[in-house]
Amino acid sequence: MFKKVLIANRGEIAIRIIRACKELGIKSVAVYSTQDENALHTVFADEAVCIGPASSANSYLNPTRIISAAEITGADAIHPGYGFLAENSEFADMCNSCEITFIGPSSEVIRRMGDKAEAKKAMVEAGVPVVPGSDGIISKEEEAHSLAQQMGYPVILKAVAGGGGKGMRIVRDPKSLENSFMMARAEAEAAFGNADLYLEKYIESPRHIEIQLLGDQKGNMVYLGERECSIQRRHQKLIEESPSPIITDKIRKAMGEAAVKGALHVGYFSTGTIEFLVDSKQNYYFMEMNTRIQVEHPVTEMVYQVDLIKEQIKVAAGMTIDIKQSQLKPVGHSIECRINAEDPANNFIPSPGEVTSFYQPGGPGTRVDTHIYASYKIPPYYDSLIAKLIVWGRERQEAISRLNRALDEFVVEGIKTTIPFHKFVIATPEFLSGDFDTHFIEKIYRKDLIEI
């Protein structure tokens, strides 16, 4: 087992990883920007190293500074969390060449699955259903034109380097293709430094359902059911739950086995997620793979009683997973709300600043993963996620009642948060009945139904 793990991240996920290290008896090292000197991850870790100024490019996104911090403190592994360098194959390579274990899959797999067109090819090879579309990169607009004509509109143009919903354009007719092609390329170039696009059939009213995987370096792999992530705004997830209200045992098994097959085909190990789009007839199509731990991992932990971060660290150290697929049955229901420092009444604009008072909910079946405390100043430089509220109930209805109660208890003053928005969403008939798709939030938001 590792002796000391450096956490190349900040915020709630850094704290989550420090907790796992402590429970495993591993020393932890935090890295922090000058802005985060008083952040909880800096204080909670056994050691902390300042790696630069506030801007991410010069701190949390700077591989050299992070590796130097690991070398100075004698850390034998680095956990990247999510975001920042978590899916950067060059960073994983750098760790390996410095004989520091990167806690995640191999750099080759990160590279291959990070190219979304390549990832789709790999899944086709493995026999996993994928969204119909181009065979790889579409370099000319004419190519997009003829393929779209062949498949039928609407289609969606997506960046091969995509992430966070950027560089995507839905095209409903041939007239708008030219413009969309240019716009998507420009957006992809600006966001990822790579303008390459691929094309897919646009699936109307899909659900976003993903499978959690856990594999070791000896070729053992299990799936820990699904997460329903259809409650999104601008392709960003807001509420996630497990199990999905629409997934039967039979479909879970089929999707889970397909995900395992796909991941083993590319030599995957560690925690990872295969994202699927599910259409109204319950056909499922591979969309992409995330080669890291995800923000929404706690809902899976709640219903499968597995600590995914501890498992991820253990398999990175070469240990064998001792969980059998037959033991993995979801128990109860879990829902997570992502609470952001944003103003939902004002088009979700970021709302950084000082938290003047803070009280987090507790009680039965209630978990809060956060790095916020009273008097903490939320910096404007980083992601606006300030807390994840996760509840568990014996069934979905109990989880929703608990979530409603916990949102009522949650006090964050001095800044605007998305707490009132979550209260509104979970009271809608669509959410209560489980009858929604990825367009749900846009529909209700546009209707101006929100009174918050």
Ligand code: ADP
């Ligand atoms: P990113 O990596 O930027 O998050 P994804 O490929 O995961 O991009 O897609 C994000 C979201 O965009 C999905 O959850 C879904 O809502 C929507 N989406 C992506 N591809 C399609 C498609 N072919 N048809 C319909 N919706 C799509």
